Amino acid sequence: MDEDFIFDRATHVEGTSDGAWRAEIGPEWNIFGVPNGGYLATVGLAGLARLVPHPDLLSVSASYPTKTEPGQVVIRAETLKIGKRVSTGIARVEQDGEPRVHLTAMYTDLSLARGPTHLENGPPAIPSPEACVRAEGTVAAEFVRNFDMWLTPESAGWATGRPSGRAEMSGWVRFVDGRPPDPASMPLFADCLPPAIFNLIQPAWTPTLELTVHVRTRPAPGWLQVRFTTRHLQVGYFEEDGEIWDERGTLVALSRQLAQART
Amino acid sequence: MDEDFIFDRATHVEGTSDGAWRAEIGPEWNIFGVPNGGYLATVGLAGLARLVPHPDLLSVSASYPTKTEPGQVVIRAETLKIGKRVSTGIARVEQDGEPRVHLTAMYTDLSLARGPTHLENGPPAIPSPEACVRAEGTVAAEFVRNFDMWLTPESAGWATGRPSGRAEMSGWVRFVDGRPPDPASMPLFADCLPPAIFNLIQPAWTPTLELTVHVRTRPAPGWLQVRFTTRHLQVGYFEEDGEIWDERGTLVALSRQLAQART
Numbered sequence: 001m002d003e004d005f006i007f008d009r010a011t012h013v014e015g016t017s018d019g020a021w022r023a024e025i026g027p028e029w030n031i032f033g034v035p036n037g038g039y040l041a042t043v044g045l046a047g048l049a050r051l052v053p054h055p056d057l058l059s060v061s062a063s064y065p066t067k068t069e070p071g072q073v074v075i076r077a078e079t080l081k082i083g084k085r086v087s088t089g090i091a092r093v094e095q096d097g098e099p100r101v102h103l104t105a106m107y108t109d110l111s112l113a114r115g116p117t118h119l120e121n122g123p124p125a126i127p128s129p130e131a132c133v134r135a136e137g138t139v140a141a142e143f144v145r146n147f148d149m150w151l152t153p154e155s156a157g158w159a160t161g162r163p164s165g166r167a168e169m170s171g172w173v174r175f176v177d178g179r180p181p182d183p184a185s186m187p188l189f190a191d192c193l194p195p196a197i198f199n200l201i202q203p204a205w206t207p208t209l210e211l212t213v214h215v216r217t218r219p220a221p222g223w224l225q226v227r228f229t230t231r232h233l234q235v236g237y238f239e240e241d242g243e244i245w246d247e248r249g250t251l252v253a254l255s256r257q258l259a260q261a262r263t
Numbered sequence: 264m265d266e267d268f269i270f271d272r273a274t275h276v277e278g279t280s281d282g283a284w285r286a287e288i289g290p291e292w293n294i295f296g297v298p299n300g301g302y303l304a305t306v307g308l309a310g311l312a313r314l315v316p317h318p319d320l321l322s323v324s325a326s327y328p329t330k331t332e333p334g335q336v337v338i339r340a341e342t343l344k345i346g347k348r349v350s351t352g353i354a355r356v357e358q359d360g361e362p363r364v365h366l367t368a369m370y371t372d373l374s375l376a377r378g379p380t381h382l383e384n385g386p387p388a389i390p391s392p393e394a395c396v397r398a399e400g401t402v403a404a405e406f407v408r409n410f411d412m413w414l415t416p417e418s419a420g421w422a423t424g425r426p427s428g429r430a431e432m433s434g435w436v437r438f439v440d441g442r443p444p445d446p447a448s449m450p451l452f453a454d455c456l457p458p459a460i461f462n463l464i465q466p467a468w469t470p471t472l473e474l475t476v477h478v479r480t481r482p483a484p485g486w487l488q489v490r491f492t493t494r495h496l497q498v499g500y501f502e503e504d505g506e507i508w509d510e511r512g513t514l515v516a517l518s519r520q521l522a523q524a525r526t
């Protein structure tokens with residue numbers, strides 16, 4: 001991609017002499033002072049993607065054993081299998097010699113997918129972007145500035161002290177500089193809205209323990225329609241399930257994360 | 264656990280001189296001639312679990328780069344972080360020197376969890392086991408014999424040529440020999456029912472590409488109430504989401520897998 005775009009600069013990797021990659025984690029992806037987990041996954045994958053012959057991210061599971069700080073990271077990637085249709089590999093994002101993020105990912109050529117289709121639901125029923133509320137930085141001003149992000153009025157309730165009481169966060173999102181969405185950016189989009197449980201409990205940092213994203217198709221250029229929900233908050237642990245649809249109304253990705261609410 | 268139980272014998276690992284483990288994949292866990300993916304995950308985790316101080320599996324993501332065959336496997340495990348509350352590690356299940364399964368897992372002490380609870384739904388509304396239909400081996404006779412498994416009449420429709428038309432598979436399950444369920448066995452329970460899409464499309468082998476399981480609590484002894492659904496089958500790729508509740512009606516685990524329907 002074109003390094004005129006913010007996201008491509010932010011996921012730029014530079015080869016090192018020992019077969020690893022170096023990247024720079026900028027503070028503009030911080031949430032509550034900590035780099036966004038979805039963004040960190042896209043940086044690690046930028047290394048792994050160079051080792052596989054398939055163009056499209058199909059699936060990634062990211063774990064975050066230790067907090068990453070803004071600054072330099074080293075990415076060590078390895079393929080486990082280069083298959084005809086699917087390749088699998090792992091990548092480790094290290095800082096100060098310690099693993100901070102561990103990724104397992106599969107790549108394929110999504111344009112060659114074949115098989116039956118049966119969808120129980122379409123894109124979320126949400127008002128047009130003009131009828132939504134602009135997500136502006138409250139706790140994550142710098143992060144949000146990378147996007148053009150609009151939340152449904154109900155979803156945005158928490159920001160003005162009127163949480164909806166339903167753990168749902170829905171709306172429209174795209175990169176602020178017009179970069180089209182693609183499979184590689186899906187882990188970031190899957191983790192870019194405020195947590196859905198902000199409409200249920202007092203907003204606070206909710207560390208992601210594990211994030212999985214399954215990419216289903218290459219998105220059309222334009223807006224993404226997104227919907228994140230938490231149905232099971234139990235003794236502090238909760239899942240956040242995401243659906244990402246493109247502007248045409250085609251399902252692009254499903255995500256799930258396991259996170260913790262400490263309040 | 265007690266090796267009088269089938270599951271504990273089937274996940275028995277033996278240390279090797281180079282710090283790995285050896286295990287035997289028995290044919291009694293095959294589905295369509297291939298060892299069940301959830302079972303393979305439990306075998307790999309039996310190695311990793313020995314390296315972490317925390318007693319309970321919290322989360323696992325399993326990828327299956329290459330088909331495993333029944334027979335001997337070697338498990339190479341490594342911790343990424345031993346934390347105060349959570350430990351993270353990876354394990355690779357190898358056969359003939361090749362990686363067949365890759366696992367990333369977190370462990371914790373679930374009895375120490377603290378935090379808010381808010382559940383959108385309780386256990387699935389299903390009839391009692393007596394009003395359900397015994398799942399007996401059709402395509403996976405040997406596998407099913409490890410369990411006491413009862414499907415709701417609607418879920419069981421596919422087996423008698425009357426698929427419900429809804430991609431849902433719900434019912435009751437427990438180990439046939441009375442072994443109580445626990446966090447370590449959740450990856451198997453998360454993958455033990457027939458695929459939910461058998462009620463939607465012609466039953467056939469649907470290879471699992473990725474399986475993630477989040478364990479929320481230690482289950483009570485007795486039955487598990489389970490519900491698996493597929494909402495988005497798109498051009499052959501589909502997710503299967505699972506909820507596992509214990510006999511008391513407490514949420515034990517959530518699962519999601521990415522799989523492929525090739526018909």
